[in-house]
Amino acid sequence: MEHQTPSSDGRVAKQPRVIVVLERACLETGKVGSEHVLLNSDDHGNFLRKHQRDPAAFRPDILHQSMLMLLDSPLNKAGLLKLFVRTEKGVLIEVSPQIRIPRTFRRFCGLMTQLLFKLSIRASNGPHKLLKVVKNPVIDHLPPNCRLVSLSYGGRLVSLPQYVPALPQDVPIVFVAGAMAHGSVSPEYPVDETISISEYPLSAAAALARLCTAFENHIGIL
Numbered sequence: 001m002e003h004q005t006p007s008s009d010g011r012v013a014k015q016p017r018v019i020v021v022l023e024r025a026c027l028e029t030g031k032v033g034s035e036h037v038l039l040n041s042d043d044h045g046n047f048l049r050k051h052q053r054d055p056a057a058f059r060p061d062i063l064h065q066s067m068l069m070l071l072d073s074p075l076n077k078a079g080l081l082k083l084f085v086r087t088e089k090g091v092l093i094e095v096s097p098q099i100r101i102p103r104t105f106r107r108f109c110g111l112m113t114q115l116l117f118k119l120s121i122r123a124s125n126g127p128h129k130l131l132k133v134v135k136n137p138v139i140d141h142l143p144p145n146c147r148l149v150s151l152s153y154g155g156r157l158v159s160l161p162q163y164v165p166a167l168p169q170d171v172p173i174v175f176v177a178g179a180m181a182h183g184s185v186s187p188e189y190p191v192d193e194t195i196s197i198s199e200y201p202l203s204a205a206a207a208l209a210r211l212c213t214a215f216e217n218h219i220g221i222l
Contacts, residue, residue: 016082018215019146019172020070020208021138023187025063025179027087027112036117038109057088059181064108065205066179067101073212074221081212082172084138088180091116092136098123099130139189143172148191151177151211152184153201155194160214163195175211179204 030039032047039048041055048055063085075081076097083095093115102108111131115121120132134141142148147168167173178185197210215221 016172017080017219018075018211019082019084019142019174020211021084021086021174021176021187022063022066022179022204023086023176023185024183025085025087026058026060026181027063027085027091027116028058028089029113029116036113038113038116040109056181060109060112061105062181062204063179064101064105065203066177066208067095068103069205069209070212071095071097071099071101073209074216075212075219078219078221080215080219080221084141085179086136086138090136092134092138092141094132094134094141096128096130098128137189142174146172146174148174148176148187148189150185150187150191150194151175151197151207152194153196153198154184155196157196157199160197160210161217163197164214164218177204177208 026040028039029036030044030047030051031037032039032044037044038060039058040060041048041058044058045055048058067083067085070076070081070083073081076083079097081097083097085093085095087093099121102111111121115131115133120129122128123130176185176187176191197207202210
């Protein structure tokens with residue numbers, strides 16, 4: 001079921017059917033040499049080890065892959081997806097469905113570094129903010145009647161083609177997923193249930209692709 005409300009110009013605007021919160025994303029900047037950069041394990045391993053940090057934990061590429069998959073999905077293009085990102089350090093980012101994330105990792109790192117310093121990224125052709133840092137907690141930015149579901153390999157195993165049609169059709173569903181290399185997500189807010197969507201461990205991007213496809217098939221988005 002699509003949620004629709006009249007917009008200011010009289011057209012009908014769709015409300016998100018699915019809201020995704022990517023938790024524990026590795027977005028941390030550091031001054032390497034003379035420039036501030038988004039730290040990652042491939043380019044800054046020596047710098048991280050010098051500062052007693054584990055390079056394996058610095059994987060912003062996981063967030064890059066996940067954001068590309070979500071924002072490129074037909075579910076997002078249909079106006080039925082909303083995305084929030086929360087970093088390992090607790091910075092909460094609201095993502096506009098209209099943003100076009102850079103395809104290359106280097107440009108993605110540049111964009112995220114700019115965001116963490118400026119706290120917002122505006123569209124080049126107007127005042128609309130494509131990315132913005134917002135106040136915690138994330139629960140304050142979610143619809144009051146939404147259903148919260150955490151994705152975890154250790155959760156209750158479900159078949160998405162059966163699970164999605166059985167969800168409430170009149171409220172948005174919020175899915176919480178991890179965007180880190182290791183470990184699990186323990187949200188600071190209560191979730192209604194924790195599910196696993198495969199009998200195999202999946203990367204964040206693969207799990208989110210499955211999720212979007214299941215909703216697209218159920219809603220009838222081609």
